[in-house]
Amino acid sequence: MTTKGLPSLLRAWPAVIGRHPDALLVLVGSGGLGLQNCENELKLQVAQSGLETSVLFTGSVGNVHEYLQAGDIFVFPSEREAFGISVIEAMAAGLPVVTTCIDGIKDIVRPGLDALVVAPGDDGALAAAMTQALDGGDDIAAMTVAARQRAVQKYSDVSVVAAYRDLLAEVRQR
Numbered sequence: 001m002t003t004k005g006l007p008s009l010l011r012a013w014p015a016v017i018g019r020h021p022d023a024l025l026v027l028v029g030s031g032g033l034g035l036q037n038c039e040n041e042l043k044l045q046v047a048q049s050g051l052e053t054s055v056l057f058t059g060s061v062g063n064v065h066e067y068l069q070a071g072d073i074f075v076f077p078s079e080r081e082a083f084g085i086s087v088i089e090a091m092a093a094g095l096p097v098v099t100t101c102i103d104g105i106k107d108i109v110r111p112g113l114d115a116l117v118v119a120p121g122d123d124g125a126l127a128a129a130m131t132q133a134l135d136g137g138d139d140i141a142a143m144t145v146a147a148r149q150r151a152v153q154k155y156s157d158v159s160v161v162a163a164y165r166d167l168l169a170e171v172r173q174r
Helices: 006-020 040-049 064-070 085-092 123-135 138-155 159-172
Strands: 025-028 054-060 074-076 097-100 116-118
Touching: 006 025, 006 040, 006 097, 006 123, 025 064, 040 054, 040 085, 064 085, 074 085, 085 138, 116 123, 123 138, 138 159
Parallel strands: 025 054, 074 097, 097 116
Antiparallel strands: none
16 A cells, blocks of 8 residues: 555546646656565556556656656646655746645645645646646746745755754754
8 A cells, every 4th residue: 555645646647647738747766675665566557547648657756857857737636745846846846836735745835835735635636737737827836936946945965964063053052
């Protein structure tokens, strides 16, 4: 069983391709060897839904950044997450982000300001948010700029090192 929300993503996908018939959903990674690897179940779901021409499984890759650079949007429909570093990577890459309002993500994004945020498992809302992101427009462009700025300001190596330096200085003063 996955906590990444991928079955929900696949259930939402037909509504997205109804509006954007040339869209391709690229699922990057393999799920690894852990209990959360559900790649075979997802491939079966794709086949049963007739989505083979609009969904691509990459398997394990070492060049995730190239997929981010080639993407139009980034979707992270996770149901549970400790820290969504892939969301930060997508924000830094300048992609519109669609994600869920869960712990581990709520601290990273500001709904409507730097990401479109939906409830986990809400397939309809997820489809609507993906469609909105793909439709683009000034609001999506502004959100993407704000997301990139937030990623750089809050999560770049320079800002993280500065935050640790400030924390250590504060601890030392105590």
